Amino acid sequence: MGPGYGMRRFGTGEKAPPGSIRSMFRRVLQHARGQWRILAVAFVCVIAISLLEFIVPQLTRYTIDHIIPERRFGLLLPLGGAVLGAAALLGGLRYVSAASMAAVGQRVIHRLRGDLYRHLHRLDVGFYDRRRTGDLMSRVTSDVSILQQLISSSMMQLLTDGFTFTAIALYMLWIDWQLTLLLLATFPFMLLTTRLFGRRMRASFRTVQESVADVSDHLHNTLTGIRLIKSFTAEAHEIDRFGARSRRNMEANVRVVRLRAAYEPIIDWLNYLGLAIVLVFGAWLAMREALTVGTIVAFIAYLRLLQNPIRHFSRIINTIQQSAAAYERIAEILNTEPQVADAPGAAELHLRGGEVVFAGVGFAYKTGEPVLRDFDLTLPAGQVTALVGSSGSGKTTVANLISRFYDPQAGQIVIDGQPLREVTLASLRGQIGFVSQEVVLLDGTIRDNLLYGKPDAADAELESAARAAHADAFIAAFADGYDTQIGERGIKLSGGQKQRLSIARTILKDPRIVILDEATAALDTESEQLIQEALARLLRGRTCLVIAHRLSTIRQADRIHVLEHGRIVESGNHDELLTRGGRYRQLHDLQFPQEEPAEERPMS
Numbered sequence: 115m116g117p118g119y120g121m122r123r124f125g126t127g128e129k130a131p132p133g134s135i136r137s138m139f140r141r142v143l144q145h146a147r148g149q150w151r152i153l154a155v156a157f158v159c160v161i162a163i164s165l166l167e168f169i170v171p172q173l174t175r176y177t178i179d180h181i182i183p184e185r186r187f188g189l190l191l192p193l194g195g196a197v198l199g200a201a202a203l204l205g206g207l208r209y210v211s212a213a214s215m216a217a218v219g220q221r222v223i224h225r226l227r228g229d230l231y232r233h234l235h236r237l238d239v240g241f242y243d244r245r246r247t248g249d250l251m252s253r254v255t256s257d258v259s260i261l262q263q264l265i266s267s268s269m270m271q272l273l274t275d276g277f278t279f280t281a282i283a284l285y286m287l288w289i290d291w292q293l294t295l296l297l298l299a300t301f302p303f304m305l306l307t308t309r310l311f312g313r314r315m316r317a318s319f320r321t322v323q324e325s326v327a328d329v330s331d332h333l334h335n336t337l338t339g340i341r342l343i344k345s346f347t348a349e350a351h352e353i354d355r356f357g358a359r360s361r362r363n364m365e366a367n368v369r370v371v372r373l374r375a376a377y378e379p380i381i382d383w384l385n386y387l388g389l390a391i392v393l394v395f396g397a398w399l400a401m402r403e404a405l406t407v408g409t410i411v412a413f414i415a416y417l418r419l420l421q422n423p424i425r426h427f428s429r430i431i432n433t434i435q436q437s438a439a440a441y442e443r444i445a446e447i448l449n450t451e452p453q454v455a456d457a458p459g460a461a462e463l464h465l466r467g468g469e470v471v472f473a474g475v476g477f478a479y480k481t482g483e484p485v486l487r488d489f490d491l492t493l494p495a496g497q498v499t500a501l502v503g504s505s506g507s508g509k510t511t512v513a514n515l516i517s518r519f520y521d522p523q524a525g526q527i528v529i530d531g532q533p534l535r536e537v538t539l540a541s542l543r544g545q546i547g548f549v550s551q552e553v554v555l556l557d558g559t560i561r562d563n564l565l566y567g568k569p570d571a572a573d574a575e576l577e578s579a580a581r582a583a584h585a586d587a588f589i590a591a592f593a594d595g596y597d598t599q600i601g602e603r604g605i606k607l608s609g610g611q612k613q614r615l616s617i618a619r620t621i622l623k624d625p626r627i628v629i630l631d632e633a634t635a636a637l638d639t640e641s642e643q644l645i646q647e648a649l650a651r652l653l654r655g656r657t658c659l660v661i662a663h664r665l666s667t668i669r670q671a672d673r674i675h676v677l678e679h680g681r682i683v684e685s686g687n688h689d690e691l692l693t694r695g696g697r698y699r700q701l702h703d704l705q706f707p708q709e710e711p712a713e714e715r716p717m718s
């Protein structure tokens with residue numbers, strides 16, 4: 115991959131190819147595959163509805179032209195029955211078509227949402243660095259549900275209207291082509307108006323959806339950071355910021371409503387123009403006895419039927435443009451390709467000892483800001499290697515590259531002779547255990563969280579891992595034991611308890627390679643003692659990279675590297691480095707000013 119990895123494609127504000135209305139309908143229809151039977155039922159209903167709507171005005175015409183002048187009293191009751199029967203049948207057909215379209219629509223949405231979520235999981239960590247969580251959430255929820263409206267109701271309406279419109283226009287042309295052509299002359303104006311307004315509406319809807327994403331992002335940030343806000347008494351500030359974002363949404367919505375409010379009267383006026391044409395020209399024809407009165411009445415009824423689709427369309431255009439704006443945001447994600455993915459023909463990673471080698475690695479998150487330059491490092495199999503160095507020197511970056519959260523732009527990383535880019539992500543990550551100071555536990559029970567390490571683990575394995583991580587005692591103290599709910603809907607665990615669960619989860623996973631991102635920050639001495647013991651068990655016999663901020667945790671590492679500005683400036687074990695009196699010694703003396711240089715302190 116060339117320099118500037120990823121940034122050119124997804125720089126903030128840059129858009130992936132927009133989804134056009136056509137591609138929106140194409141994707142929707144793709145997802146409707148396999149449901150042809152339900153769609154066929156809906157379609158038959160649509161045709162039947164159009165036919166029935168066509169027949170009713172014929173009854174009117176027959177009444178005026180034949181039943182009344184010929185005084186056929188006997189036909190009055192059957193006439194009433196026919197109108198009511200047709201109406202009842204219309205109701206039944208509308209129900210079946212609406213219900214079957216809604217079922218198809220819901221299934222399409224369910225699949226689309228699934229696709230989107232699956233795709234989000236394929237995307238690399240770099241993608242998430244550049245995206246706001248709330249914005250992504252609103253794409254999967256709000257944008258997808260807007261499309262739902264389109265599929266469940268509007269598409270059916272479009273289909274029915276399209277069919278009715280064509281059938282009636284053809285019939286009218288047959289009855290009186292001149293009158294009909296005159297009438298149809300108003301349609302190009304309608305199309306032009308619709309196009310003009312449609313484009314503006316779509317732009318406004320895009321702003322609406324973006325502002326929904328802003329509101330959602332704000333909510334996500336502030337609700338998850340509620341403690342921070344309270345401790346800084348920043349409530350008023352956040353309420354103001356929320357107000358501003360909500361106002362942007364309101365204003366964008368008002369713009370949409372104004373556009374619609376202007377659009378509908380224009381379409382209505384054009385409809386009246388059509389009526390005026392029929393009345394004037396039709397009356398003229400009738401006075402010259404070229405047309406019967408019944409035909410004019412039927413013609414006016416058909417005119418309404420012809421205009422109904424237009425009137426509906428003016429409403430549907432709203433949904434279509436709104437959906438198109440939402441679909442653009444969905445397509446933008448779906449069209450984004452992951453930058454870190456399995457190479458074609460990638461093999462499984464086969465580990466022997468688990469030696470990791472960085473050879474001439476160059477890496478930058480952003481073009482022009484290299485974090486690692488010509489970086490060489492070996493993590494010998496089965497040994498503990500520690501990285502120390504000042505904040506921002508690139509320690510976590512080294513760990514990120516081993517897990518292939520990012521790919522380097524230069525050089526390569528090799529595990530037991532296999533370049534990382536040539537093995538599957540699943541087989542690589544399956545061999546890496548990551549224990550960090552920011553423990554992430556998911557909503558669910560303690561058991562669910564532990565099983566994340568090994569979904570098919572037996573109870574005995576689970577308990578033995580918990581024992582090894584010194585987590586068994588506190589789990590047993592809960593009334594529900596391993597079935598205790600944790601996370602947002604369950605009990606809250608202390609920092610040390612969470613860390614021990616995370617260690618137990620990693621022990622259960624039993625990876626060959628363990629990355630430890632300073633897991634002992636901010637704990638009381640007793641917890642820290644337990645955690646150190648648990649960690650010692652986890653690290654034993656595995657290839658380990660310990661990223662240490664506190665030197666007390668790495669005294670016993672086999673080898674320590676000091677990292678500064680993305681380069682290793684010093685290497686050795688604790689004693690060697692202290693004796694050398696270089697950067698490590700400086701860092702050490704800053705943390706333990708009272709200590710004698712080579713004095714050994716037990717791991718605390």
Ligand SMILES: Nc1ncnc2c1ncn2[C@@H]1O[C@H](COP(=O)(O)OP(=O)(O)OP(=O)(O)O)[C@@H](O)[C@H]1O
Nearest residue numbers: 243479480485504505506507508509510511512663
């Ligand atoms: N996701 C990211 N996107 C852009 N830049 C990043 C990202 N993560 C880290 N950086 C930058 O890369 C540099 C190295 O960061 P890294 O997290 O590797 O340092 P570190 O040595 O682990 O620091 P600390 O000890 O503070 O955790 C820093 O300048 C940081 O700002």
